[in-house]
Amino acid sequence: xxxxxxxPFHWRRFKERYRLIGSRCDHCxxxxxxxxxxxxxxxxxxxxxEIKFSGKGKVHSYTIIRVPPEGFREYIPYIIVIVxxxxxxxxxxQIVDCEPKDVKIGMRVTSCFRRIRTENETGLVLYGFKxxxx
Amino acid sequence: MNELKPKRGVAxxxxxxxxxxxxxxxxxxxLAVQAGTKAVxxxxxxxxxxxxxxxxxxxxxxxxxxxxxxxLLADYxxxxxxxxxxxxxxxxxxxxxxxxxxxxxxSGMYNFxxxxxxxxxxxxxxxxxxxxxxxxxxxxxxAYFGATFPGIYALIARRHMHEYGTTRxxxxxxxxxxxxxxxxxPYAQYRKKITIGDVEKSMMVADPLRLLDCSPITDGxxxxxxxxxxxxxxxxxxxxxxxxxxxxxxxxxxxSRRSITTLDATVYAAKEAYRQARLSxxxxxxxxxxxxxxxxxxxxxxxxxxxxxxKGGKLIEEGETEMGGKIPVNASGGLKAKGHPVGATGxxxxxxxVKQLKGEAExxxxxxxxxxxxxxxxxxxxxxxxxxxxxxx
Numbered sequence: 001x002x003x004x005x006x007x008p009f010h011w012r013r014f015k016e017r018y019r020l021i022g023s024r025c026d027h028c029x030x031x032x033x034x035x036x037x038x039x040x041x042x043x044x045x046x047x048x049x050e051i052k053f054s055g056k057g058k059v060h061s062y063t064i065i066r067v068p069p070e071g072f073r074e075y076i077p078y079i080i081v082i083v084x085x086x087x088x089x090x091x092x093x094q095i096v097d098c099e100p101k102d103v104k105i106g107m108r109v110t111s112c113f114r115r116i117r118t119e120n121e122t123g124l125v126l127y128g129f130k131x132x133x134x
Numbered sequence: 135m136n137e138l139k140p141k142r143g144v145a146x147x148x149x150x151x152x153x154x155x156x157x158x159x160x161x162x163x164x165l166a167v168q169a170g171t172k173a174v175x176x177x178x179x180x181x182x183x184x185x186x187x188x189x190x191x192x193x194x195x196x197x198x199x200x201x202x203x204x205x206l207l208a209d210y211x212x213x214x215x216x217x218x219x220x221x222x223x224x225x226x227x228x229x230x231x232x233x234x235x236x237x238x239x240x241s242g243m244y245n246f247x248x249x250x251x252x253x254x255x256x257x258x259x260x261x262x263x264x265x266x267x268x269x270x271x272x273x274x275x276x277a278y279f280g281a282t283f284p285g286i287y288a289l290i291a292r293r294h295m296h297e298y299g300t301t302r303x304x305x306x307x308x309x310x311x312x313x314x315x316x317x318x319x320p321y322a323q324y325r326k327k328i329t330i331g332d333v334e335k336s337m338m339v340a341d342p343l344r345l346l347d348c349s350p351i352t353d354g355x356x357x358x359x360x361x362x363x364x365x366x367x368x369x370x371x372x373x374x375x376x377x378x379x380x381x382x383x384x385x386x387x388x389x390s391r392r393s394i395t396t397l398d399a400t401v402y403a404a405k406e407a408y409r410q411a412r413l414s415x416x417x418x419x420x421x422x423x424x425x426x427x428x429x430x431x432x433x434x435x436x437x438x439x440x441x442x443x444x445k446g447g448k449l450i451e452e453g454e455t456e457m458g459g460k461i462p463v464n465a466s467g468g469l470k471a472k473g474h475p476v477g478a479t480g481x482x483x484x485x486x487x488v489k490q491l492k493g494e495a496e497x498x499x500x501x502x503x504x505x506x507x508x509x510x511x512x513x514x515x516x517x518x519x520x521x522x523x524x525x526x527x
Binding site for chain 2: 032033
């Protein structure tokens with residue numbers, strides 16, 4: 001992830017990345033992140049509505065990135081987690097304010113708003129949700 | 135899945151492969167031409183006989199600047215003006231090429247199809263290669279947050295250890311086995327024996343995965359020539375028959391899956407392949423599976439039905455997948471030691487199975503090899519293909 005894109009590439013994702021908004025199917029009541037137009041279970045029988053996730057959940061799995069992709073060198077080592085949100089959907093992001101040795105499966109976390117990285121050429125600062133321990 | 139019936143059977147009548155490794159003197163087109171020429175010669179046909187080229191390639195654009203890979207292949211193989219199609223499914227691009235080639239012959243539309251796979255990965259530096267490969271995951275929800283490919287498989291490994299008690303040693307045993315097998319493969323990138331200690335002392339890439347848990351960055355190409363099963367014996371005494379060609383899809387992002395420790399795409403593709411061949415997992419004599427990371431081979435054992443879910447670690451620990459075991463896996467050295475030129479891998483697996491079935495695998499020959507299975511995965515499991523090959527129709 002270091003190819004640099006035009007501003008709309010990031011702008012159109014503000015809702016999902018800044019406010020953790022996904023979708024919920026009225027028919028089967030399943031929640032999805034990121035938002036989907038079509039419910040994979042109900043297809044046209046379903047009806048998707050926006051949902052703002054609480055940001056509360058628990059760590060489902062984790063890893064510590066030591067060899068970074070382009071654009072992330074200054075942040076290593078950083079912790080990547082899959083979090084199972086209380087609404088049932090899972091998401092992937094980083095854990096902050098936590099030592100690599102302290103992260104555990106099952107740990108309770110809540111989302112927070114953080115910088116992801118800064119692009120070199122455009123100078124664009126990219127933000128998004130991360131998690132911290134509660 | 136619905137009951138699809140092919141119009142006719144498909145056979146492999148020729149194979150060709152380049153040495154896998156770092157080829158400073160060979161670019162994308164030279165690699166593809168080398169493997170392609172060998173396969174045509176092996177089949178005993180001439181270029182004029184070929185009616186279609188299918189070329190698997192993941193990301194020649196990001197690795198070499200060159201897109202339009204299938205056009206390049208037809209051009210430099212001297213095959214214009216026949217049609218050429220590129221298939222892309224990340225690391226399963228080769229498996230997809232094989233499948234498209236099979237569909238083309240089985241449908242009756244084409245008789246002779248050259249199915250190739252190629253990837254030239256070493257013309258960019260490490261971080262750029264990492265970035266190119268990160269396109270195989272969900273770019274906007276995984277790569278955006280700093281996930282890497284080893285990182286995604288590390289999430290699978292950590293959860294697999296948590297749910298099933300899979301151990302560090304079991305992961306290491308996969309790497310040790312595949313390196314030992316590659317010692318006898320002259321086309322392999324790493325022909326070097328390693329120990330459990332070597333794996334566990336190697337650099338940490340994404341906990342719990344270390345450098346020697348990961349497949350390398352590799353240049354390479356492989357080609358097979360397909361023909362209708364009814365015509366195959368005119369060209370070779372030992373045609374190898376395609377008994378099943380199956381493929382399935384799953385979510386691009388790992389976190390959206392039903393379970394992050396099961397590759398459902400593999401489960402569905404395998405189920406369909408066994409149905410087509412009217413076989414069960416215990417009928418398979420040997421397999422080439424997608425071990426892009428050590429944990430991926432353990433998941434493959436389970437998802438292909440070689441053992442129960444959660445018991446993949448035990449299978450390697452009991453030696454069942456070693457040469458001479460119940461079901462030898464990755465006799466070629468696998469992606470881990472043979473090398474993993476992503477777009478070529480799916481075809482390289484087919485080449486290895488053909489050699490084994492023909493009894494031409496020399497010192498790494500699997501005994502009584504009659505039914506072989508090839509398993510190719512794209513990304514963290516959004517795409518999977520399973521092919522079953524045999525000496526009998």
